[in-house]
Amino acid sequence: MFALGPLSFAAPWALAGLLALPALWFLLRATPPAPKRAVFPPLRLLLGAPDDSETPQHAPWWLILFRLLIAALVIVALARPVWTPHAAEEETRPVLVVMDNGWASASAWDAMRREAERQISDADRDGRPVAVTTTAPTGNTLPPLRLADADAARRALDMIAPQPWSADRAGAAERIAAASAAGELDGPLAISWLSDGLDSRDAGELARTLSDLGTLRVFEPDGGRAALALAPPQTAPDGIAIEVRRAANEFPRTAGVTALGADGRALARRDVQFEAGSGIAGATISLPLDLRNRIASIRIDGTASAGAVRLLGDTWQRPRVGLIELTGREGQPLLSDLHYIQSSLAPRAELVRGTLDTLLDADPAILVMTDEARSDDQRIADFVNNGGVLIRFAGPRLAARGDAFLPVDLRQGGRLFGGALNWEEPQPLADFPASSPFAGLPVDTSATVDRQVLAQPGSATPDKVWARLEDGTPLVTAERRARGWIVLFHVTASPEWSDLPLTGLFPRMLQRLMGLAQGGSAASPATGAWVLDRALDAAGQLAGAPASARPIPADTFDTARPGPSSPPGLYRLGPASAALNVVAADTRMDALPRDLHGAIFAGLDGPRPLHFTAGLLAAALVLLALDVAIALALAGRLGFVRLGGAAAATALALALMPGAPDAMAQDDDDSFAMEAALQLRFAYVRTGNANTDRRSETGLSGLSREITRRSAMEPAGPMAIDIDTDPLIFFPLIYWPVSTDAPPLAPETAERVSAYLQSGGLIVFDTQDADVAMLRAGAPHPGLVAVLESIDVPPLAQIPPDHVLTRSFYLLQEFPGRFSGSPVWVEANPDGASRDGTSGVIIGAHDWAAAWSQGAGGEALAPVEGGERQREMAVRFGVNIAMYALTGNYKADQVHVPDILERLGQ
């Protein structure tokens, strides 16, 4: 060690290298820059040309100085200089570092750790032994405390982390006293107690123990990093009152407090202001009841400490609502009943979707049963009898047949208002009766009901009817069953039967029903044991339960204090959950008393030694790079360098922008979507067979042209899609030529295709082999089997004579392409599906693409078996398919029956 005041060198002998600099001066002077080579044919003419500086060239003096500077930088860097402003006092005693690592240390932990590292480094520099110990229990036995070398101390320091519970200073004092008695800590020590700055009952004991062993310096975190504690919140009339505590000091301080929902969204935020000299600050978070119910935790912003987090248990929770869902019925999301219910309830209740089995396990307070999910399971009866609320919605199934879980008897068939064959007007809602839970809600007169199920007259007594239409028919009926309720909406939860779900009234009605749920939570059970579900770590984050956690018996939970075996966090006992928080109502926050026995106080974050080696070497490297540029400039080659530099800069920029290609790929994706979505386009599936693909392309473009010519539909040119990767959702119609050797679909692809069909897409599968199909002698088409195997295709039937496809634009009874006569298949019973009664697939072998094929000038590109008339018929069928894809069952609507009857009559 060699020191010049505060500047010292770890390897001072390297400085001897500076002596070599003058020698370097002469060396650099003698070396001229390397010449540039140039081929020059008229060399003869140059012979004897004047060259003023033809004597061997010196490098310019400033360049030599520059290079000497680089060399000097490297030499000084190798001497490992350190700037240590405080290294004034010489310390020779071994070092003992005691660290408070309870929850209150977490916010200042970085500074404490740095200070501990500095102490260890100082000891290392002088070769003094070090020992490190902590005050908080970890649940494991701590390693024995003894003085050791700095590396062991660093390893010990690496193992130390703040704990989410309080420090046990008495325990630490005991351990230290024991180690001292065993002779592991001998001689006078230089002791640093890195404290969290908070007083405790046992602080004095530890201070006494430590000051007996040597001089004690107590470090405290500065005011900005001192621990803050969030006391238990209290309910207030318009929200919740929060209280933040600190060890009082003379500086004012502001802290933000945020209330978070279970999903991590911030619900409210308030600032609390500590006055100078005050240790308590409070604020009230004003929140509507429903928002307050969603608060899952409260945190002090910017403070990573377990004490700055308040978890809220069941007492603050919202009712749990179970939505019964049928498995495997993923229809169009915007048309499904559950979507409307979920949208209405999501802000006010905790929603669980699933089958009845999974729902009953989740123990909901309310069950919602749509018409589709109708069930007369005995468990539902039990659920209602045990105090559950069952909310039901009507629908076609209920209209057809009633069941046991109804508040009133229903008439079969229901009632239909409006429409072409009805002369009753759709009915608006009447005002709610005063006895109804909906009483007082403003009725939205724009909400009309087109269809409903009707209660048997007589069974709907006034006390059961909670809402009526204007003509007096019940709309919502309810009945008390044992301890529970059954509520029936006489309409669907989707807008199919009424406008009610589209109005703001619907969610408000449903929210009123939430009040029927029994309380917010079940009362805490008195028996059993609370099991830690999610633990709170020292940084205030939710984490998995540590190994040391043990269940807490229910009868002692209220008095439990956080510790290694009962870490703070969320505990569960059956359906109930409760929070064990670090800060209790009686937790006190006082500063360490100044009169601790033998203690000298100091602040964390003293000046730290500055190491120059890396910076000096980096500077030397930069200068070296500059030197290369200078050398090149002197040799007249900078033009080349500029060019190469540009290329290198470009390469570097590309390397530094890993996102750039992705962004471009993103753009590409967008361009596909834009191209597909901005105009109506048909698509065909690329098969990889060039002929087939070209035929599909010309076929669909010919069909598009014919459709534009003949109808109001104006499709743009077709697009080829890769069924495995491209999004399908943009295309109303996908033409899929299937060859005999078509490979089976990958599972993800099959899922995508199924989703496309479910969301209302139409795929025309064309095996294009009606001419040779009979050669298979009834065996199924192998390629089609492979493709359809993994797709969820419903039962098929040949196109019936009254199918919409036969009249969606032209009246047709045969569906030819290049071939004719073989059957064409569609979904047998599309009414049950969610696609509004349209078939999602058309399967045939007529090679329609060939018949539709047109060149750029409109000329037919492929021969058709039956001549021009058959080609015309094929085109007409194509127009019908396109109309079918776009308008669905529009032509099946009875609105057109009179017109069609009239035309048939002619």
Place this chain on the structure above:
Amino acid sequence: MVQGADRQTEARVVALRHEGEDAAARLPALLAEADRIAATVAQGVHGRRRSGIGETFWQYRHHRPEDGRAAVDWRKSAKSDQLFVRQNEWEAANTVSLWRDGSASMQFASGRNLASKADRAAVCLIAVAALLTQGGERVSVLGESAIARTGALGLERVSRRLILGPGAHTAVEAPHIARFSRIVLASDFLDPPETWSARLSRFATREAGGVLLRIVDPAEDDFPYAGRTRFEAPGSGETLLFGRAEEARNAYRERWAEHGERLDVLARQFGWTLITHRTDRPATSAVLSLFKTLARDV
């Protein structure tokens, strides 16, 4: 080359073949460029037809007893009572000999986008040859074949020799030419003017004259070098080191201009025309002036 396979190692054969292929690959490109230039020039020089020779035309004259029966043109004679003989005009074709310097300095090109001097010389000469053969003149390559040729096939052979031929200096030092031949010498004329004076005097003894096409690379003209530079002469391996090349620039330019003047004086002395062409200029201008000069002479 096939015979060589017996004696040479396999590697040598492969290397030679590649070299040949490379050279041949350049041929169509050069030919195409020369063709294009020739077409431009042919359209540009209309006066050529006026004084042009070898243009085929014919006349009828009265039959004379010594002509014999076979000479009678019966078609024409049948229209009148007299007998006619169909007679072709005597066509005299001039021979133009071309030579492209093939020395190492001619392979120099200062920029990646510039043609080498040899290539540019070949292009200009082929274009002129194409124009001449179109006009019916005969063309030969000095020092490579004594037979002057014309027509498309002749042009093809001449082109090959212009591109691939060695262009040896012996061809100009002991030229095999007929008296009164027209000569086009394409070179960079970097040899001392005295050398060229000796060479041209040999042509003078045959009373042959023509055009000196001096191909100049822009770097030779401008001397854009600066900084510490080691100059190398192609072929000889001679080098010359300059501490600051820009110092030599003015002196060099003076000498270069003087060299050009001396060449000019030399050409006029012997009755030749000196055309200087920089390779960064389009070849068309050189071909145009070259052809104009030739057309004036022949």
